[in-house]
Amino acid sequence: MSAVRRTEEEILTAYERCADAVYRVCRMFLTADRADIMDAFQQTFLKYMVCTKKFENSEHEKAWLIVTASNVCRDILRSSWRKKVMLTDELPQRAAPSDEDEIFRCVKALPEKYKTAVYLHYYEGYSASEIAKLTGRAESTVYAVLSKARKQLKQMLTEDEI
Amino acid sequence: MSIKDSFDKIVMPEDMKNGLRTQVAKAAEEAAARKLRRRRALRMVLPAAAALALVVVAAAVIGSLVREPGTASAQSGTPVTETANAATPTVLALETTPEPQKKVGVLVTLSINPEVEFNVDEDGMIIEVTGKNDDGAELIKDVDFTGMSFENAAITVVNLLIRSGYITAESVDRSIFLSVGGEGGEGLLEVLADTIRSAAAGYEMDVDTVQTGEEQLQLVIREQPQEDVNALQKADPNDLPLYMQVDIQLSGFVNTPETRYWDAANRIFYAGVTELDSVVFTFGNGEQNSGGVLASCDFGGGNSIAETVMTTLAVLDENGYITRDMPGKLVIALHGGTEEQFRASLEMARLVVEDLGIGLEAVPGSESGTVVISSSAEPFTAPEHEYTLSQLLNTLINKDAAKVTELQMRILSLATEERYVRDELLRPRFWIVMPDLIGLTEEEAVRLCEQNGINYWIEHMEFTASADTAFLGRVQYQDMPEGSSVCTDWQIQFAVQDAA
Known part of the structure; x- marks a missing residue:
């Protein structure tokens, strides 16, 4: 170590x-x-x-x-x-753990590359430009990732649940 | 229901949290103990190795004496021969033991005449700093670079170059050569170049960069370009529309008879300590702005008028309000101050505008007075003061230490009847680069300040939850930022977290 x-x-x-x-x-x-x-x-x-x-x-x-x-x-x-x-x-x-609701399971089902951005944006409240800095990606990529993730989540859920 | 609500439901089970906390704490403790053991081992090994080396050298010398025919000891057959014979296998044994390899990271070299080499590990920490020639070795001989970041080591070496007279206000056209060897060294080269640029800026000089090879830079110190003062358009400032007015409201000030040089100097410099009531900005369009641009300045009680005016002007200048093509006149009106305070503020205004070559007019009023700064006023229409404060301050700005001392002596002999402290007066002053103290322990920060010739004072304070990265005993704040130009006369404050 x-x-x-x-x-x-x-x-x-x-x-x-x-x-x-x-x-x-x-x-x-x-x-x-x-x-x-x-x-x-x-x-x-x-x-x-x-x-x-x-x-x-x-x-x-x-x-x-x-x-x-x-x-x-x-x-x-x-x-x-x-x-x-x-x-x-x-x-x-495995049975889904009891603390995971439908939205959380949908987030888990998202592609790996979307998850960090989704967590940072929707849970921690970071802006796309901040996420870009944190993850070393271009800001436009982060916007694209968030937009695609949101679209996928919408497909999995009804819109008002997001 | 939102994503946030869903995540909120995911809570770490207490048993897992406690179990992992224990494991993390244990890992940290074990690793810290390993580190300590390594350090202790190193401390024990080094003297032992030195002692062993001495024995070996002594044995080899004695051995060679013994082997040499015709020497007194060899001929006499004294016990020395036995010692030498006994020592010989030790020498052989040591010769077959491989020497410990010195770790070599990225090597960055700075050469201005003293040549210094920084050996930097992959984490940007100093492994070793060595002088590559006699001047280089002499330069760094009193500095312990152990545990220093490359940034702070670069600042320390550059400050040593300044304090040893290798970089001065007269260093125009002087070249400094930087080179780097090893992977990932380009960033380090730029850090070093930036430090030299900051150092030159302290003496109002520029630095030209010449890329002489992929891993080499040549920096050449240059004079800052002078602006063309003659190009100014001259007009009567009274005819100009109001661009901005700064009203500074003053109340009473304190007078204390001085007995020491610096106290008296400060008294003259500041022309009386005042309690400041307010600073109000009025723009040409009549809009009032209380604070506004100066919101970040501390105008609490106890600030001297000169400090306040200087800060006001500096902030206005930084924010682009004082320029050669100002659309109108900038008025600084002092209310409720004394004639002396007005004069002090006038001098301060002068300092700010003189370099810009723009106009300044002073209008003493019934209640203190008004300083008018405009792009087209005749420069400096106000009369000189009897104690040539402006000369003193301008000289300070130009960093001519000898002249400053001479003027200070003259002024002070008048002011204090020669009760000054000569040593303090004659102490040389340098403009050096501020190192980064944040995150260091108090002890490390003190050592770094002392190695850089920085006066400091430490404040122990409790940083609240808003700064919850504030770890006990570590520096959380320094009043001059890293890389800024500071004078060795100044006292730099840093604050250490004093509560968990």
Whole structure:
């Protein structure tokens, strides 16, 4: 493991402040498999502990954790997809957890590349230009992603539910 | 029902939250302990290695003496021979042990005559800074770069060049060569070039950049272009429409007899401390704007009139209200102040407009007075003051340390009957670049300030929830931003989080 660049206190403060947001992102990307979620969650905070980035403020720090959690989840999905394809032909069906309503399940069903932007925009309230900066994409791409995601969600739900 | 409501329902189970918190805390604690152990090990290994090296050198010397035929010790067969024989295998053993490799990251070199090399790791932190020639080694010999970011190390080295006289107001046409080797070094080169640009700006000089190769830059210090003052159109400012009026309302001021040089200098400079009531802007169209452009300035009680006027003018200037092609006259009216305060504000106005080559007119009134700044007034129609405050201030602006001292001495010998502190007067002053203290521990920030020759004072304060990245014992605020030009005479304030 690389050297820790932050104090224990800094890490725990970030944990208290951002744990829920990171958890929601993990839930949005991953199945309700507790082990996967915990793994993604831990990896996100490990990355935070060793990263040297200076954050402008707490919002910047939180946004960084959200984007990092998304990336970690994608990595996990890629590796687990390979693993599962190799090992089994059929995945056991799980019942949806009780805290997931229809909208959340639809968000989960969105393509991976849309999810981070949807979360940052609709839940955390970031503008497209802010999301562009956070995710290193062009602003126009973010607008396109949000628009496509919204369209897909509309198809899955009735319009007034969004 | 919205997306937000749906996400709100997703709450981390308490048992998972607590379990993961414990794991994260444990990982942080273990990693911190590993780091500490590595540091301790390094502290123990280094002296041990030095001692071992001494033994080896001594043994080798003795060994060579023993092996050399005809020497006294070899001939006499004293126990020295035994020692040497015993030492020889140690030498052999050490020779076969590979030397620890020094980590090499990106190497950035700055050469102006002293040549300094920065070895930077992939996280932008300094591994080592070395002098590549005698002057370079001499330049950095008292600085400990351990744990410093490349940005702060670059600022520190450039400030050392200024404080050692390698970059001065007379450095026009001087070249500085920068080069970089290693992946991802282009950004570092630009950081270093920017630091040099800021340093030159402190002495009102520009920097030309010449790309001499893919990984090389040549910076040449140049004079800032002068504006053509003669091109001004001259007209009577009274005929001009009102462009903007700034009304500054003053109330009483405090007089204290000074016994020390700087107190007296400040008294003269500021011409009396005032309590400021208000600053009101009136634009030509009659629209009133209280604060407005100056909203970010602190005009609380206790500010001196000179400071206030200076800040007012500086902000107006920065916001483009004072230009050579102003559509009308800009009036600064002082209400309720004294003649002395008016004069001080006049001097301040002068400072701001003189470089622009635009006109300034002073109209003393029954209640203090009015300063009129316009693009077409005759420059400086106000009479000189007996104590040549303007000379002093203009000289300060031009950073001519010798002249400033001479003028200060003259003024102060009048003001304080020679009760000044000579040492303080003669202390050299430099314009240096402010390092980044944010996020450093108090100890690191103090060390960085001292290494850069910066006067500082520390405030311990509790940053509230709005700044909840404020970690205990770390710097949260510095009153001069990173990269800005600061004078070694100034006192820079930084604030440390004092409560969790």
